[in-house]
Amino acid sequence: MHADRIASAWLIRRFIDKQASFKFVDSKGYEPQPGELRFDMAEAEFTHEDDRCTFETLLLRAGLTSDPALTAIAAMVHELDIADGKFQRPEIMGFSALMSGICATTSDDEARIARGSDALDQFYGYFSKCGV
Template sequence: MPAPDIITAPQLSRLVGTPEAPRILDVRTDEDFAADPRTLPASLRRDHRRVADWAAGVGPTPVVVVCQRGQKLSQGVAAWLRHYGTPAEVLEGGFEAWAAAGAPLVRPDRLPARDAVGRTLWVTRARPKIDRIACPWLIRRFVDPAAVFLFVAPSEVLAVADRFGATPFDVEGVFWSHRGELCTFDVMVEEFGLRSEALSRLAAIVRGADTARPDLAPEAAGLLAASLGLSRIYREDLAQLDAAMVLYDAFYRWARDATAETHNWPAPGGRA
């Protein structure tokens, strides 16, 4: 059993990708980061040498601190954070333990540049249905929880991307878009380095719903129906995205934890 204020890689992996996930702060040295610049999902780089300057502004959201081996750097940063009232744990074994467990690691060369306050900025077509909701869910849960999404007229996506420094997605002729039979969600899972059994299963559902291929997964028809219903409930795209986050949270948790569970009440031959 880990000591207080310590979290193991298996424990953290159960939280990553869920609404209960803590913020993850990567405080590895520049040398360690340069040797392997991949990062834990949804993590943020912070300079351990300046922790006294930034710790007070982190706030009350729980944090997990990650250094190379879970020793002095993460221990010291976590102690500073707790001094300012932030619940802070250290990842046992650090980055090395996470990588050794085969847990997902995000490719830094695929991350867009962040804005002045540390957010990634994305732009796509207005009136989203499936892919343009699934991709923001993936980004916010596994890449950048603070990501900003702009929904604009289809004809203006590339111009807005250029003028505002946003990354376009799910439009023709850009990196983050459909490739052959794969939808944009598939591409993001693969390119970010997030492939897992649960996300691969969810990707098949999204692909089936987004490309009119319900044969790919029995659940695809349900995702399509729920997505079209949400698009009619909400006139405002960001409100629709906020409402749909829980839908994708549910599909992800089913894909990760509940695929073998069935609902059989009333039992065959039983009384209602």
């Protein structure tokens, strides 16, 4: 689990469905149970579309693109996940180190989401206050 999936889980729980729960499964050939929605995996309902990473797809489809703080975070997630040079935000290198550190210090998916969520809350607070 890396930046796009961690950030997408944060976005879902913080802005889309506060009661969301996650099941960690093998991404190949998983058949969802009734009521389950998949994200950031093959054949998922929410995943990469066109040149967008999963976080950007969720942001767009949930109608959250008018929030400048979320779009700033989306740019950072995009660069870590797709690395196409589309966005040149100065925070990307620090964000990359932070997310890599989270992934290096635990292999537990829930712990990664929790630690990443704490960090993303701070980025969101900063971008909200500074007006991006």
